[in-house]
């Protein structure tokens with residue numbers, strides 16, 4: 385019996401088998417595996433959506449070859465175990481890039497689609513699923529289905545953001561975008577209040593990529609980062625860093641309220657001027673956390689949760705203040721807090737999380753019931769204003785809140801493969 389954990393190391397699950405696949409043809413027999421099954425990529429989901437207690441994870445990250453690249457259209461076709469890092473290595477030297485990328489490049493294409501991931505350009509490009517032109521889905525009865533907006537379109541919509549429950553995504557075709565090179569012209573702006581964040585956001589229409597870091601020790605203040613790929617004249621040759629990460633040096637718990645406060649204060653004050661402009665490589669800009677492998681160990685043995693929600697723009701500043709008050713009153717502290725806006729580009733995914741509004745992602749060390757209670761209270765606030773919580777980061781939301789956030793779940797359930805399930809799905813659909 386092998387133990388496989390998700391990125392947050394919470395919840396713990398050891399009652400799980402894992403089968404690692406390297407050959408596409410071997411997947412044909414998945415119907416013969418006893419019990420529940422679930423596809424698995426690189427386990428970069430924080431909670432239990434990539435786990436199946438009592439069942440078998442099918443790790444397809446070894447089925448990762450490239451299949452075709454159409455130079456005229458810029459459409460890349462790969463097996464779904466290929467990572468975004470692999471795709472970047474192929475695309476950047478050809479003057480192309482990913483249409484959308486999350487905050488780590490070490491995720492598989494299958495995982496990126498199953499969670500319909502978003503990036504810093506949601507307001508310009510929507511989710512990753514918006515750029516998938518076709519995918520191949522293997523069901524547990526051995527049926528292989530081609531799915532797109534026009535072929536098996538309902539299953540296509542259910543699979544994008546479908547949490548791995550509709551079958552194994554085996555092959556993926558997606559639209560890549562033009563890119564002059566690896567350098568981003570970036571700007572970092574200090575803000576002192578949520579109102580200032582709002583003003584900067586309003587004036588960031590010309591920036592393709594935007595995101596803000598918030599200091600939880602003084603809620604409301606933070607650093608707003610925005611940027612575009614720099615013009616050709618300021619570009620440099622691309623040197624791949626794929627797989628080159630520094631190992632996390634210590635196997636010890638580093639995160640506690642004191643270190644968090646110190647980090648937040650230092651990080652906010654590291655920039656002396658209000659605005660700092662610089663040409664930087666796309667890697668620290670998009671993937672600052674990829675530099676160190678295993679940094680999640682700093683949260684200690686009990687792990688951590690990342691809590692991410694999106695709320696509509698109406699009155700969002702007051703709602704954010706209410707949630708931050710709740711967190712501050714409870715003396716919880718967060719090492720990493722990210723605030724950004726989503727635009728109105730609708731994802732084709734039936735269960736996709738992103739929608740127009742403001743999204744906040746906060747990391748909390750797992751301290752047990754006190755944290756779970758506060759997050760339940762926060763869920764109720766998010767729910768009351770028409771927002772939703774992100775399943776791919778979740779490890780604890782109640783069935784009542786899940787069903788209120790995603791009332792379409794009963795329609796979606798019709799597309800779930802009968803052999804597929806996950807710990808997340810069992811938890812949130814419990815009667």
Ligand SMILES: Cc1cc2nc3c(=O)[nH]c(=O)nc-3n(C[C@H](O)[C@H](O)[C@H](O)COP(=O)(O)OP(=O)(O)OC[C@H]3O[C@@H](n4cnc5c(N)ncnc54)[C@H](O)[C@@H]3O)c2cc1C
Nearest residue numbers: 425426427428429486487492494495498501502547548553
């Ligand atoms: C540092 C960091 C930053 C992140 N930043 C962002 C961000 O900015 N935006 C964002 O949206 N997310 C972000 N994430 C979350 C991450 O992008 C998603 O969890 C992603 O889905 C992980 O992909 P994975 O390959 O590791 O898949 P896993 O975590 O292993 O699995 C994720 C889901 O995909 C399913 N799955 C995997 N492979 C397949 C397949 N072939 N067919 C069908 N289903 C499959 C699994 O069953 C599971 O439900 C971040 C995560 C980390 C650790």
